[in-house]
Amino acid sequence: MTTRTGSSSVSTNGYDSTVSSAGRADVAESGNSSAMERTGRNSVLYLAGALMQGLGIFLVQPFALRVLNSDAEWQELFLAVSVIQVGVVLGAAGLPLAITKTWFDHNGAAKARSISGFLSVFGAVVGILAAAVYWWLARDSEGTFSFTIALLTMGLLATVLAAQALLRAQGRPVAFVMLSLGSSVAAYGVGLIAMLLVGASASVFMVGFGAAVCLTALAALFVAPPSQPFAVPGAAKEALLIGLPVLPHTGSMMLLTQGAAFLLAAVAAEGVSGDYGKVQIFVLGTVTLLGALNNAWVPAIMSAKPDERPERMRSVMKTASFAGLAIVVVASGGANVVTHVMAVGREDLIPVAQIMPLIALGYLLYLNASSLLFADKVTWILAVVTPSVLVISALGALWPASNGNLVLMAATSAVSFFLLGGVYFLVARRRAPGGWPMRTYALCCLAAVGYVVVLLMVPRDIVSGIITAGVLAVASVCGLALWHRRRAKRTGKASQ
Numbered sequence: 001m002t003t004r005t006g007s008s009s010v011s012t013n014g015y016d017s018t019v020s021s022a023g024r025a026d027v028a029e030s031g032n033s034s035a036m037e038r039t040g041r042n043s044v045l046y047l048a049g050a051l052m053q054g055l056g057i058f059l060v061q062p063f064a065l066r067v068l069n070s071d072a073e074w075q076e077l078f079l080a081v082s083v084i085q086v087g088v089v090l091g092a093a094g095l096p097l098a099i100t101k102t103w104f105d106h107n108g109a110a111k112a113r114s115i116s117g118f119l120s121v122f123g124a125v126v127g128i129l130a131a132a133v134y135w136w137l138a139r140d141s142e143g144t145f146s147f148t149i150a151l152l153t154m155g156l157l158a159t160v161l162a163a164q165a166l167l168r169a170q171g172r173p174v175a176f177v178m179l180s181l182g183s184s185v186a187a188y189g190v191g192l193i194a195m196l197l198v199g200a201s202a203s204v205f206m207v208g209f210g211a212a213v214c215l216t217a218l219a220a221l222f223v224a225p226p227s228q229p230f231a232v233p234g235a236a237k238e239a240l241l242i243g244l245p246v247l248p249h250t251g252s253m254m255l256l257t258q259g260a261a262f263l264l265a266a267v268a269a270e271g272v273s274g275d276y277g278k279v280q281i282f283v284l285g286t287v288t289l290l291g292a293l294n295n296a297w298v299p300a301i302m303s304a305k306p307d308e309r310p311e312r313m314r315s316v317m318k319t320a321s322f323a324g325l326a327i328v329v330v331a332s333g334g335a336n337v338v339t340h341v342m343a344v345g346r347e348d349l350i351p352v353a354q355i356m357p358l359i360a361l362g363y364l365l366y367l368n369a370s371s372l373l374f375a376d377k378v379t380w381i382l383a384v385v386t387p388s389v390l391v392i393s394a395l396g397a398l399w400p401a402s403n404g405n406l407v408l409m410a411a412t413s414a415v416s417f418f419l420l421g422g423v424y425f426l427v428a429r430r431r432a433p434g435g436w437p438m439r440t441y442a443l444c445c446l447a448a449v450g451y452v453v454v455l456l457m458v459p460r461d462i463v464s465g466i467i468t469a470g471v472l473a474v475a476s477v478c479g480l481a482l483w484h485r486r487r488a489k490r491t492g493k494a495s496q
Contacts, residue, residue: 060192064077064192064205073200077205080147080149080206081206082261083147083151084154095162095165096162097165097298098374099112099162099166100298100302101374101375103170111232113226114227114232114236115239116163116224117228117231118239122229127151127155128152131149131155156210159217159220162226166226167179168295186216187216191204194208246382256413257283258283261273263394264409268402275343279343279353287363290327290360294367300315301372310432311435313368317440318437321440324360325447328361328448330472330476335350335353335357336462336464337462337468337469352406352410353410355407355411356413358414361445365425369428370382370424373431385420385424389416389420389423392416396412397409397412397413397416
């Protein structure tokens, strides 16, 4: 129903067709404000879920190291779980993003559910085939069973990712987070319990882990049910056109994030890869936290109309820049204490852990730039850019890996991600002209690097680590209080 006043009309069902320019501006500003408010609220929920998700491996790893009591078993378990962790985080760069994008198209809900069904079936088939092929080729090698279970688990996780893509588009962060916890925290706990009850081996852990993921996948089918892959004509074809070019990109991202451990296992002395894996959580945790926040940033970017995109992008990028800086500050500042706990007092690994979170600087820029490419359905660019950066990264990491220089390996990883983000920015910057607050981003990068350099000069004993963590905690509380106060003032002014 429409009520007319003079020359303007206001639709009571939410659609405004002929309001004045001032009225349209007010409506647009209100819509953008509401969208960003939802984004901020959802970001907090996604971040809380990611923190709990990261807490799972933090709690389990020290116990797993002591229960296994074998460097070989630990390295096998670490590599198997790392494949799954990275697959979960980076798997969202393919069809799940296409599902979220399709949801915002005209009458896109049915097509999105159809693509979700396609991803679930496709993932399960690929997981089964990959596990069968690997089992046959490596049946006489050590660790075959653990990696076979890992590949099957990744296939099951496709169902979880498909459901989460629907939940992300629907604005249901609580259900999204519950699925994340079921496929991570609960799975770690079940794996550890399996070792305590059955036997201390990586294979037993992976069986328990896989069982928990299987139950989570079944729950995902009820929380966000997909439709048949071919229920909507053209849905599967569109999914393939968007998703297939992303496969080399996803594999390259997986190697960029996790490849250091595999490279060290291939060219470094025995046990060096396992040492790197003891602090690898600082890479995986950084990727997980930014990936969780990206679940709020993606809908904000993809749901924006063309004329709204620069403003929306500018707001998201400012938030992302400060989020990346905050993650570096907290993760690097706590690296001393965490490394003492997780690496059983290996102080030589502390600088490695302190440098690792710097990957956030490039990763956040990549996330937001690549969201624009998905929004415009030009995913073929990802198949070119990411593998190219991977080749450059691998060449740069070969020397420190062959010499077992873990500090330089961590620094090389941070530089590689900064290169990745920079290239994607150059490719996508014109798709949101004026939407890139590069001064803010550059200042956050400089602050993060300077902060880590200072931390590297601090003594590595546990007392210094506790003092650093304490100062960081006080500063964080004060910073949050100041941010909350400023936000309250802005909210009050906006309401007036």
